[in-house]
Amino acid sequence: MLFIVSLPFLVDGIVSEYTNYSLRRQQDKVIQIVQKKGIEHYLQGDNSYGSYTMLKEEYIALEPAAKGLPIDTIKTAQRVVEQDTLNYRILIHTFNFQQKPYLLEIGKTISSINQYNKPLQRIALYVLMGLIAITLLFDLLFTRILIRPLGKIIKSKLTNRKFPFKDRFIPVKTSTYDFKYLDESLILLMEQINEAFDKEREFTANASHELMTPISILQNKMENLIGDEQLSDSVVIRIVEMMKTLDRLKKISNSLLLISRIENEQFVKSDTLKPIDLVNEVVEEISHRLEERELHIKVKLNQHLYLKEVNRDLLFQLFYNLINNAIKYNVNKGSIIITDQLSESGYLIAIADTGIGIAAEEQAYIFDRFRKTNLNKNVGYGLGLSIVKSICLYHGITIKVNSAVNVGSTFSLLFPAGTYTETI
């Protein structure tokens, strides 16, 4: 900026430097000629010599000077040439020739000097702009190269990471200290998150496992007790109530244990199956509930498609829970429609019901453990969808819910490319 603002002055400076230089050159020439050919070459007997160009742009004057101070200067001054008063840049120089002092004046009009000024300024401006453009380009390229590790850090550490972070953390190669520091801090942070997650996982597994033995004992004791013929009916009924409560405890522990086993990847994903077969099996398994609620179920799935590298038991559980929910939260005589769709983004199975729906503000929480939303009382233990979620996560399935209150809910499962095939 500064450069652009000062450009006219700079150009002025350069031009006047150049003018001064050319004036000096002319002076040298004149003096050379005088040395060679004598002063008479110019004066030719006259007292003084003056010569100017047609447009009075330049003039040379030579005359005897008064004895005294030698003058040697370049200045801007006015001279009257044939009734025209013009501004000149004038070189005034005194020199001695054959012991006589002479005064030499060489002048150039300011306007002729300024002639060069404009184009010069323009050229300078173009060059300048070119330079700026090149600099910018270089800067961009260079920063991009410099900043490349940052992109790598963001790509490898922040985006596209699925929790839990399973793969090892590979430090990004960089020689920049700050990037290294950032990368290391991120790795440290992720390790801490992993550690906390592992601890929670371990706790869930241990806690539910430790619960199993006392639950076993209680259950077996009650079973033995209930077989006792001597007990009165009322006592038996109470024991049955206790067994029901214990059963709830058992199911909660089992569910927690299942989730932690999925999260600990204790299931082998090596089955290949047709989703239509699996869904039909689930429907068959659950048909008594459909009948009771007089629900209409329609399964329209691709006959020729296989899911591969999945765990059959887990997928069974996944569909079981989703279809079971579709029954539980449906209205009597409602319907459940299971459809699929093959697209570029993957294979999508949608389970739609005509049930009570989920309020928009609740939808974000339905996969959380133990959170009951708009359920009828005493239905479910709030773990069914958590199990669904962990099974999806384990298989790389994206699950989404689309729901409107009193209209129904649609759960869609997106199997990514590579998890299904049409031929085995």
Added chain:
Amino acid sequence: MKVLIVEDEKTLAYEMEDFLKKAFYVCDLAHNIKDGLEKMEMNSYDFILLDLGLPDGDGLTLLPKAKKHNPDAAYIILTARGNLEDRITGLDLGADDYLAKPFSLLELQSRMQAIARRKFNVKEELLPLGDFKLDLQKRLVLFGDNQIELSRKEFDLLSYLFLHNNRVLTRMQLSEHIWGTFADDDYDSNYIDAHIKNIRKKLNTWAPADFIETVRGVGYRIKK
């Protein structure tokens, strides 16, 4: 039938013993691997119920040694670990069945009977049930020469009640046997009631099925 229960949780072992004794099994108890091996050397068993988490080691390591002493016994693994690899390893090592804790004693007994039928080739005559006969191997209910059409679940229900005859089974126990322990599954007695109703209806067209008793507030029983 002789049973060895290898289980370090003593209370649990006693309950199993208690239950199996009533079902006319003869039981021995061992609370660790060492005891278990000693008892196996001294006696021969029909069933060995093996807990995996024992104080002096993993029950799975006991399995191959145990098979040397009691090659003909049926082995059932009982574990609270319940992970898949244990199950696979156990079955690979020659276990006959696998039950995850907490399990129902009724389930244990019905598994033992299934193994007995399969493994010991117990040639069961057709089992009488009122005026009907039950073929557990072919899963048939017969009235004279007539076969009664029961659904898979209905047969499961009837045979489970039959197996534990004279004992009241709660709706919960029945539904767990039939539908397993699906997580987050809400126990609902209606389904059992509906199935029993169907069974009664189907049987009643041939002969009275009054051996199926409803025990108010508790569940059902087959009276023999």
